[in-house]
Amino acid sequence: MCAGLVMVAAQASATLLPLNDGPEVPLYSILNSTYGTTFTSSSDLQPFIITSSPPPFEVFNDNYQVQVQGIYASNNENFGYYTDLGTGAAQTSLFTVSTGGTATASISGVSNFGLYLTSSPYGGSNTWYSETSLNSDGMRHMYLFDLEAIQGSSFGSGANPADFHNRFVSAWEDLPQNDSLQDYDFNDLVVEMSVVPEPATVLLLGMGIAGLAVMQFRRRKRVT
Numbered sequence: 001m002c003a004g005l006v007m008v009a010a011q012a013s014a015t016l017l018p019l020n021d022g023p024e025v026p027l028y029s030i031l032n033s034t035y036g037t038t039f040t041s042s043s044d045l046q047p048f049i050i051t052s053s054p055p056p057f058e059v060f061n062d063n064y065q066v067q068v069q070g071i072y073a074s075n076n077e078n079f080g081y082y083t084d085l086g087t088g089a090a091q092t093s094l095f096t097v098s099t100g101g102t103a104t105a106s107i108s109g110v111s112n113f114g115l116y117l118t119s120s121p122y123g124g125s126n127t128w129y130s131e132t133s134l135n136s137d138g139m140r141h142m143y144l145f146d147l148e149a150i151q152g153s154s155f156g157s158g159a160n161p162a163d164f165h166n167r168f169v170s171a172w173e174d175l176p177q178n179d180s181l182q183d184y185d186f187n188d189l190v191v192e193m194s195v196v197p198e199p200a201t202v203l204l205l206g207m208g209i210a211g212l213a214v215m216q217f218r219r220r221k222r223v224t
């Protein structure tokens, strides 16, 4: 099945920030415990970063939706998507995750969107966007990882492998760049995004498969 999600064409790649382990549960450990990988440092994850920036998302087929799962949060993090690319005001909240919590939601019926995080660490509140140009500090606050590549799939490897993949990890740094506690650990909110067929499409696919089985059954009956 083809990917339903593509990264909109790359602009100049932003210089990558450090990807630190820090004193909390490091990003690589979160991925290891979630996906059974065996990374030993968060810097191991650098090759799996989708470097095109900004990464707004485009679901190019109406028959797909994006399932979103918050798998780790280190503060009180509100996560959602926005549809006015370049502005970030038309926001739809998907969920709020607190420390240690998880959440699920889905994005459906929109073809082009960005992601945002409104975070309240240490009493302040900031909103950060998947489009770095919208961030008040000019810093990139989200790394997007190709989850299928992390899990060893080489399908679609090439100039823009993510075009062929359906599963991603969105990892956020919630502190402003100049914050004295800035640690670039990008574990403050970790979200899995998977492109899956819309339930109606699954139903149709299921009916198609059932129909095929009936046809095969009839054909077999005629032969024997």
Ligand SMILES: [Ca+2]
Pocket (backbone or CB within 6 Å): 173, 174, 175, 182, 183, 184, 185, 186, 187, 188
């Ligand atoms: Ca952090």
Ligand SMILES: [Ca+2]
Pocket (backbone or CB within 6 Å): 024, 074, 185, 186, 187, 188
């Ligand atoms: Ca953190």
